[in-house]
Amino acid sequence: MSLATVDLRKAFGGVVALDGATVTFREGRINALIGPNGSGKTTYFNCVTGMIRADSGTVTYGGTDITRKAPHAIARAGVGRTFQLCRVFPRMTALDNVLAAVRPGGVSGGLRGARHRAEVDRARGWLTRLGIEHLIDIEARNMSWGQQKLLELAGVLMGEPATVLLDEPAGGVNPALLDRIGTLVRDLNAEGRTFVIVEHNMDLVMSISDHIVVFDRGRPIAEGPPSLIRTDERVLGAYLGS
Template sequence: MTLTTSGLRKAFGGVVALDGADVEFVPGKVNALIGPNGSGKTTFFNCVTGMIKPDAGRITYGGKDLTGRAPHVVARAGVGRTFQLCRVFPRMTAVENVLAAVRPGGLVHGLRSAHRRAEIERAHGWLTRLGIEHLAGAEARNMSWGQQKLLELAGVLMAEPNTILLDEPAGGVNPALLDRIGTLVRDLNAEGRTFVIVEHNMDLVMSISDHIVVFDRGRPIAAGPPAEIRADERVLGAYLGV
C-alpha cells in the first residue's frame, strides 16, 4: 500500500518544520528520507504516525485518510514505527516487551497473551530472527543500546505492519550491528514489507535504499534512486554543502 502526504504543514510557534510537503513513497521497496538536521524529517514521521497533528495537509495510506488519527489507529492500519531514542519498557524482559506490542490492546493484551503459547512462540521467533533470543529473559535496561534497538524493532514486527518507519536505526550502534540491521531490512523487504528510513549514515542509505526522498527546509527537493540522488546538484548543495 502506498503512503502519501499532500500539502503537509506543521509549525512550532514561528518555526515552520513542514512547509507543504508532498511525498509519495514506493510500496514494496526500501525508501529513505534524508536531509540536513532541522529539515523536518522526524516531524514528518511524527505527523504520519499520529504523534502530533499537522496544521494542514493530508496523509493517506492505501487510500485511507490517516490525517490527525491517533497512533494506535495508524498502527492498526498497518504502519509501524521505531524511534530515534528507543522506546522499550526498561524493567520488563525482552520477551515481555515484544508481547506488549501485540495488537490490538497494547500492553494489557500483550501481557495477558503470555498465557497463549502461540504468541509466546511468535515473540521468541522474532527475537531469534533479530539475533537476541539469548536475551529473552533479560530486562531491557540491562541490554546494550544496539540490542534495545533490535528489541524495539522486534516489538514493531510483532504487530505485523505492512510498512515500517525506522528513525535513525544506525545511530549509536557498532559496525557489526549496523551490517546486521542492513541485512535485516533487505531480508524483511524481500518478504513484502515496505520501509521508510530516516538516516544520516549515507553508506547505509545508499547501500540498502531503492528510492530516496530528500528534505530541505520542511519540504522535498528531490526524489529518486540512489544513483540519481547522489548526482543531484540540489542535494549536493542542500545536504552535502558543496
C-alpha cells in the same frame, strides 16, 4: 500499500518544521528519507503516524485518508515505526517488551492458555530473527544501545506491519550490527514489507534504498534512485550548507 502526503504543514511556534511536504512512498520499496538535522524528518514521521497533528495537509495509506486517525488506528492499519531515541521499557525483559508492544493493556492483561503461548512463540521468533534470542529474559536496561534498538524493532514487527518506518536505525550502533540491520531490512522487504528509513549513514542508505527522498527545511528538494541522488547538486548544497 503506498504511504503518501499532500502539502503537509506543521509549525512549532515560529519554527516551521514541515513546509508543504508532498511525498509518495511506494509500496514494496525500501524508501529512504534523508536531509540535514532539523529538516523535519522526525516531525514527518510523527505526523504520518498520528503522534502529532499536522496544521494542514493530508496523509493517505493505500489511498485511505488517515490524516486524523489516532496512532493505534494507524498502527492497526499496518504502519509500524521505531523512534530516533528508541522506546523500550527499561525494567521489563526482552520477552515482556515484545509482548507489551502488541498488548496495550499490559503483559499480564488478557491472554491466557494457548493464545498466550502462541504469542510467546511469535515473540521468541522475532527475537531469534533479530539475533537477540539469548537476551529473552534480560531486562532492557541491561542491554547495549544497539540491542535495545533491535528489541524495539522486534516489538514493532510483532504487530506485523506492512509498512515500517525506521527513525535512524543505525544511529549509535556498531558496524557489525549495521550490517545486520541492512540485511534484515532487505530480507523483510523481499518478504513484502515496505520501508521508509530516516538515516544519516549514507553507505547504508545508498546500499539498501530503492528510492530516496531528500528533505530540506521541511519539504522535499529532490528524489530518485541512489545513483541520481548521489550526484544531485541541490542535495550536496543542502548538506554542505548545513
